Amino acid sequence: MSPQENVKFLHQKYIQSLNREKRWVRFYQMVIFLVFFSCWELASQKQWIDPLIFSSPSKVGRLFLTKIQDGTLMIDLGYTLSETVFGFILGTFLGTFLAAILWWSPMLSKISDPYLVVLNSMPKVALGPILIVALGPSFTSIVAMGAIISIIITTIVVYTSFKEVDPNYIKVLQTFGANRVQIFREAILPASFPTIISTLKVNVGLSWVGVIVGEFLVSSKGLGYMIIYGFQVFNFTLVMLSLLVIAVFATVMYQLVELLERKLIKNGS
Amino acid sequence: MDFLKINAIHHTYFTKTTAVTALSDVSLEVEEGEFVSFLGPSGCGKTTLLSIIAGLFEPTEGAVTLEGKRVETAENEIGYMLQQDYLFPWKTIEENILLGLKIGNSLSPDKKAYALELLAKMGLKEVESQFPKQLSGGMRQRVALVRTLATEPKLLMLDEPFSALDYQTKLKLEDLVSTTLKSFGKTAILVTHDIGEAISMSDRVFLFSARPGQLHKTFVIPKELRDATPFKARNHEAYPAIFQTIWKELESLEPAGER
Numbered sequence: 001m002s003p004q005e006n007v008k009f010l011h012q013k014y015i016q017s018l019n020r021e022k023r024w025v026r027f028y029q030m031v032i033f034l035v036f037f038s039c040w041e042l043a044s045q046k047q048w049i050d051p052l053i054f055s056s057p058s059k060v061g062r063l064f065l066t067k068i069q070d071g072t073l074m075i076d077l078g079y080t081l082s083e084t085v086f087g088f089i090l091g092t093f094l095g096t097f098l099a100a101i102l103w104w105s106p107m108l109s110k111i112s113d114p115y116l117v118v119l120n121s122m123p124k125v126a127l128g129p130i131l132i133v134a135l136g137p138s139f140t141s142i143v144a145m146g147a148i149i150s151i152i153i154t155t156i157v158v159y160t161s162f163k164e165v166d167p168n169y170i171k172v173l174q175t176f177g178a179n180r181v182q183i184f185r186e187a188i189l190p191a192s193f194p195t196i197i198s199t200l201k202v203n204v205g206l207s208w209v210g211v212i213v214g215e216f217l218v219s220s221k222g223l224g225y226m227i228i229y230g231f232q233v234f235n236f237t238l239v240m241l242s243l244l245v246i247a248v249f250a251t252v253m254y255q256l257v258e259l260l261e262r263k264l265i266k267n268g269s
Numbered sequence: 270m271d272f273l274k275i276n277a278i279h280h281t282y283f284t285k286t287t288a289v290t291a292l293s294d295v296s297l298e299v300e301e302g303e304f305v306s307f308l309g310p311s312g313c314g315k316t317t318l319l320s321i322i323a324g325l326f327e328p329t330e331g332a333v334t335l336e337g338k339r340v341e342t343a344e345n346e347i348g349y350m351l352q353q354d355y356l357f358p359w360k361t362i363e364e365n366i367l368l369g370l371k372i373g374n375s376l377s378p379d380k381k382a383y384a385l386e387l388l389a390k391m392g393l394k395e396v397e398s399q400f401p402k403q404l405s406g407g408m409r410q411r412v413a414l415v416r417t418l419a420t421e422p423k424l425l426m427l428d429e430p431f432s433a434l435d436y437q438t439k440l441k442l443e444d445l446v447s448t449t450l451k452s453f454g455k456t457a458i459l460v461t462h463d464i465g466e467a468i469s470m471s472d473r474v475f476l477f478s479a480r481p482g483q484l485h486k487t488f489v490i491p492k493e494l495r496d497a498t499p500f501k502a503r504n505h506e507a508y509p510a511i512f513q514t515i516w517k518e519l520e521s522l523e524p525a526g527e528r
Contacts, residue, residue: 168355175323175349176372176420186368190359265359 055237060244063237073245080211080222081249083139087146088207088253092200094147095154102155103162103188104180120156124149125213137218145214150203161195162188197261204253208246272301272456273322273424278331280317291317292328293481299424299456304447306459306467306474308515310522314482315460319426322458323349335424348422352429354413356401362388362412363397369420384419391415391445407438414446418453425450425457431466443470443499464515468508469499474515478522486518 037057043049044056051059067073102109128145135141169187178186215224223242230238280292291314299305307315321328324340324347333340340347348369356365366384370376385397391411401409410430417425427446431439447470450457461467467474472495478485490511494502502508 166355168351168353169357171325171349172351172355173368173372174325175347176369178372182372186372187357190357193359 052234053236055240059237060241063241067241073241076222076226076242077245077249079139080215080224080246083142083214083222084146084207084211084253086143087211088150088200088203090143090147091150091207092154092196092203095151095199096158096196098151098155099158099162100184100189102159103184109159116152116156120152124152125210128213128217131214132217137220142211142214142218142222146207146210149210150199150206153206154199154203157199158192158196161192165191193264197257197264200257200260201254204250204257208250212246271298272303272336273299274334275318275322276332276334278318278321278328278333280314280321280328280330290481292321293483295331295482295484297475297484297487299458301456302454303473304450304457304459304471306461306471307477308461308464308467308474308519309477309482309485310479310519311462312482313477313479315477316428317482319349319428319458319460322424323347323426346423348417348420348425350413350417350425350427350430353433354401354406354409356409356412356416358401361398361400362393362404365401365412366416366419368416373420375420380419383421384415387415387418388412390449405438406434407442410434410442411445414449418449418455423456425455427457427459429460429462432461432463439466440500440503446470447499464512464519465503466499468494468511468515469497469502471495476515476518476522485522488515 040054041057044051044054044059064073102112125145127148131141131144131148135144165188169191170183173183173187211222212224212227215222216228219225219228223246226242227239230236230242275295275297278292278295279290281288281290295314295318307318309315320326322333322340324333324342327341335346356362357368360368363385366388367376367381370380370384388394388397391414393408393411393415396404396408396412401412404412410433414430430446431442434442443466459467459470468490472490474488474490475484476486476488477483488511491507493507494505494511497505
């Protein structure tokens with residue numbers, strides 16, 4: 001065997017070992033999934049756990065099918081999803097926008113510093129009742145909840161990353177006579193994209209919290225309402241269904257952000 | 270009239286607790302087409318002086334004029350190359366070299382073609398669509414030079430541009446930069462702490478002393494060294510003598526207690 005063929009052979013072997021590892025990882029993931037749901041089903045049927053409280057996968061599945069057929073699940077899901085997406089986008093954009101203003105005016109950033117600290121430490125969901133009274137028990141106030149929960153932390157994190165951009169990049173631009181807008185567009189913003197994306201990932205989770213709590217409070221429609229309603233009439237199959245649907249769609253949103261990350265951050269890697 | 274005139278520059282940095290004088294009464298002139306070096310120990314205010322010449326900030330006292338105009342008002346007439354390449358990692362090589370033109374709103378097909386031609390002249394072919402981290406350190410520094418030259422600055426400032434490179438790459442780049450700048454007849458200021466680099470590349474060497482930064486002495490490099498490429502100059506018979514002279518002068522600058 002020539003040395004070249006040998007290298008090729010070894011490379012193939014290496015790729016095979018990578019693939020084998022990947023298959024085992026997938027396999028164990030599937031095992032965990034199946035074991036969890038079958039244990040849940042079994043425990044519920046054998047009455048090891050209270051089926052009234054913990055329901056069972058089969059009951060949740062049946063409820064899922066009926067609610068798909070009568071269309072009510074889609075309506076609730078539609079509300080919650082659009083509220084979350086709007087809240088998430090609004091929170092991230094406004095947060096980044098505020099960060100840009102703070103970067104633009106160091107004076108303003110010094111003045112607002114203590115207020116940002118106070119607002120950040122405050123539990124935002126506690127503002128829920130005020131928002132609902134001010135904006136009405138509707139779509140708007142729930143979107144506001146989804147946004148407000150992530151806006152301050154986004155501002156703080158993104159502003160910090162704006163400040164930490166290597167000053168030599170700014171120097172390069174200044175020697176070309178760049179003004180502040182150009183410096184922001186060419187260096188500050190693109191250098192901070194990785195940070196903005198990672199706040200997006202955090203904000204996906206936060207917006208779900210804001211929206212679900214908002215729906216608890218408004219109690220008219222949505223997956224959060226499904227949970228609070230199921231709780232009040234002691235229909236925990238409904239609660240479980242809602243939780244599972246939330247888990248699936250929160251994951252989908254997270255994956256979409258990761259897709260965006262791969263599109264946005266291109267530097268030849 | 271002098272091309273670049275640096276007139277009685279003083280500069281002091283202020284912090285809450287201290288006032289540090291970085292430059293004190295620095296005056297010098299550079300002729301058009303000349304290649305000069307600023308040599309000196311660390312803390313002699315070389316980088317501060319470059320930033321002032323680049324018009325990035327105003328000196329506490331004094332003024333710098335380029336062709337009779339104050340540098341603060343000049344736009345894109347001074348190119349500045351930093352110690353490291355500082356290519357923007359999220360931009361392709363082509364976007365990087367066109368950055369100066371884009372900032373100055375002067376990106377035309379002609380200028381773009383010129384920049385790409387420069388890139389080819391630097392021995393960088395088919396890298397336009399690559400990203401900086403796909404290139405080696407020496408290649409990146411050449412790209413940074415193209416980026417600086419693309420705006421066709423009248424004066425080029427090089428702030429220890431070879432200090433982050435390995436020795437072999439550094440020698441090769443010295444030759445490349447020197448011949449390129451000579452062929453364009455560009456005026457250039459090189460900041461360095463490497464005596465050999467200063468001698469082999471420049472027409473005149475300005476030696477600075479530290480704390481506060483002052484112009485200590487000016488050396489005129491012999492003609493035979495000026496005409497040779499940096500690599501040949503380093504091996505020229507006139508080289509050791511001038512090296513010794515500058516070395517002794519540098520040694521004399523260090524306070525006796527610090528050795």
